[in-house]
Amino acid sequence: MNLWGIARLDDFDPALCRGSKISERHEGARSVIVIGAGGRDLFDSYLGSMSVREHASNAGSARIASFASWARHLVENEVGHLKRAGYAAQAVYPNDPRQTCFAQMAETAGLVVASPVVDLLLHPKFGPWVDVRAAIVVDTALPSTGELEFDPCSGCSAPCLKACPAGTYSEAGRSELARCADHRQSGGCYEGCDVRRACPIGRDQAFAPEQERMRQSQKLSWMRRTFGLGIWRWVPTGLRRRF
Ligand code: SF4
Numbered sequence: 001m002n003l004w005g006i007a008r009l010d011d012f013d014p015a016l017c018r019g020s021k022i023s024e025r026h027e028g029a030r031s032v033i034v035i036g037a038g039g040r041d042l043f044d045s046y047l048g049s050m051s052v053r054e055h056a057s058n059a060g061s062a063r064i065a066s067f068a069s070w071a072r073h074l075v076e077n078e079v080g081h082l083k084r085a086g087y088a089a090q091a092v093y094p095n096d097p098r099q100t101c102f103a104q105m106a107e108t109a110g111l112v113v114a115s116p117v118v119d120l121l122l123h124p125k126f127g128p129w130v131d132v133r134a135a136i137v138v139d140t141a142l143p144s145t146g147e148l149e150f151d152p153c154s155g156c157s158a159p160c161l162k163a164c165p166a167g168t169y170s171e172a173g174r175s176e177l178a179r180c181a182d183h184r185q186s187g188g189c190y191e192g193c194d195v196r197r198a199c200p201i202g203r204d205q206a207f208a209p210e211q212e213r214m215r216q217s218q219k220l221s222w223m224r225r226t227f228g229l230g231i232w233r234w235v236p237t238g239l240r241r242r243f
């Protein structure tokens with residue numbers, strides 16, 4: 001993973017909603033090390049780690065699960081290093097059943113800034129082509145890396161605002177994600193998100209086509225659960241949040 005930063009709980013946890021605070025689940029936690037991946041490096045390393053036979057047998061949803069588990073293994077290795085160095089450390093992931101606000105943690109740790117225009121996290125080199133993959137919760141107040149001083153949206157003509165074929169964004173800072181969810185559920189944006197592609201920052205760092213399809217597919221799973229689409233329409237809202 002090529003992006004990381006440290007945030008102290010005092011700097012973000014009090015502002016999180018009840019139920020998503022790190023302090024509610026990790027007694028004694030003081031800091032988080034937020035880990036992310038920008039551009040294609042992580043996916044290329046994953047592809048390079050597979051044998052020819054694995055390449056052939058590992059397609060579609062199996063490939064998504066295999067990539068996620070391979071990336072998780074890298075994070076757990078870092079947790080092991082920290083434990084051996086004497087820290088109490090535990091990893092949390094964006095798709096854990098009890099979700100935490102990873103965008104807020106990543107911003108406080110200086111990995112990315114959140115666009116005030118559309119729902120994109122932006123990095124000075126990688127633009128919106130970043131994945132926040134995990135955070136390692138530790139029991140020590142580590143020195144924080146600090147937020148990024150990066151404000152690409154001021155003065156930008158905001159091509160991202162008009163790019164969505166489903167009209168998810170009507171004006172800066174206003175989104176209707178249910179429109180995005182419906183559009184995707186009917187097969188739209190399977191290959192990628194036009195809003196992300198419209199952003200001029202870090203275009204040369206865009207994900208590989210397969211990597212982008214995998215990301216879209218993972219996000220669609222999250223949206224189905226969140227908006228009660230597909231088989232999730234039969235599951236009551238309160239129950240959906242437990243999965
Ligand atoms: S296109 Fe411009 S306004 Fe939109 S997210 Fe990118 S930098 Fe910000």
Ligand code: SF4
Nearest residue numbers: 164166180189193194
């Ligand atoms: S995935 Fe498609 S529908 Fe959703 S915001 Fe991006 S362009 Fe719009």
